[in-house]
Amino acid sequence: MPKLPNNIHPSHRVVSVARDGRTFVCGDLHGCYDELWQEMHQAGFDRARDHLIVLGDLTDRGIKNYECVKLLAEPWFHSVLGNHDEMMLNAVNPRSDKHFWRVNGGGWFDLLSEEQQEEVQYLCDRFVERLPLSMTLLLPDGSHIGLMHADAPTDWHAAVEGHQPRMETLWGRRRIKDKDQTSVANVDLVLVGHTSNNAILRLGNVIYLDTGAGFRNGRLTMVEIGQSLEELEANLQQRIELDRSCNFLPFTYEPIGDYETG
Template sequence: MEKHAANTAGRDFFVGDIHGQYDLLMEAMQRVAFDKKVDRLFSVGDLIDRGADSFKCLSLAFEPWFYGVRGNHEMLALNALEQGGKHWDLWLANGGTWALSENIKEVKQILGEALRHLPYFREVELEDGVRIGLVHAEPPHDWSEIEQADTEQLVWGRTRIKQRDDSPVANIHAVIVGHTIIERPVALGNVLYIDTGAFHTGRLTLIDAREVFQ
């Protein structure tokens, strides 16, 4: 498990699905006066697809201030580039066409390296001992079982939000997720959804970790 101790030097932020909207991210960071030397940015995944700057956004995985988890779009790309065929068609149909104007060999190489920095989940501690989990789509009902969780659920799951299930995830204070587009950030139990559809709404949610419980 990727665990992050409290950031005593700066602030922590969570950002929704970026989907190639590099400029939107830079604007959002500028608005909060993000300091790359001491602040940390935690991403719920889907750095790529649907946006023209997907390659640039994939490279965020290598920044020392950026901590992402992998989303279903990173997995779509991986399957497409490794297996081709129907996986390739599926990726292109879901926003992977940006790769056609890049060097495909290079995209495959950078994606492979980026995924080493994009685990399925992370856990962030705040200064008061509060622990916040991070997955792309859907956490298990008990955070202590995250290591054994079904990875399909972590990157593709939508059961909780479809059923409006507001039962809290046990053994964690809150979990931040993306994947499902909502108009504005919404909490179901202690799970906070922050994907506001940046690629078609132009709204990218960036939230200060201290505001998660407000």
């Protein structure tokens, strides 16, 4: 059974999964606000008892980015930091250069009213600035589930202790490019987003949940964690089989949001 090191870095958060409610994890959100509510409705999500954790990238590419940022103020909504979240955080200051963010889908911010822009700035200062780079979920059966946005380290303790390079955590794709099946040490399972795939992908004990939300023909994937590793594995397999039966069209790398980029 994995054990946490004594030195837990401030960029990492450890959360015990409650028994009296359900915990769900969702791949990159990318402005897909309506799709998220549809997933929650289908799952019977109870905002008074249940919790949702997003694997980063709340905005860009999709249609309702402003609404997705506002979710950070909800007590049931949680997220790790993604590279698009960091781009937003760096760009929302009125004196900042927003070109790099626009190129990557941040043009929606220019279409907001001045009041809405100020609200996004406040939410960035109040919430995005404090998002963890990674999380460990402690399940009642003793299992440890790691959550982060991009590339998982070879040893989960690198994330917990803050030794993993920030660029790798937010932007990395080495594991998926190399098709590396080596399991991450000191953790049972790691759920990541960042790299879009047409279906849930597994490499070793790393699960990729980004299924192209925000792209044409893409979709959002949300999975219940459950109370044990066995239950999580069963929920993942059930989602994989359900998606396979739906015969989804392959997504294309074309954002669904109608706003300027570049």
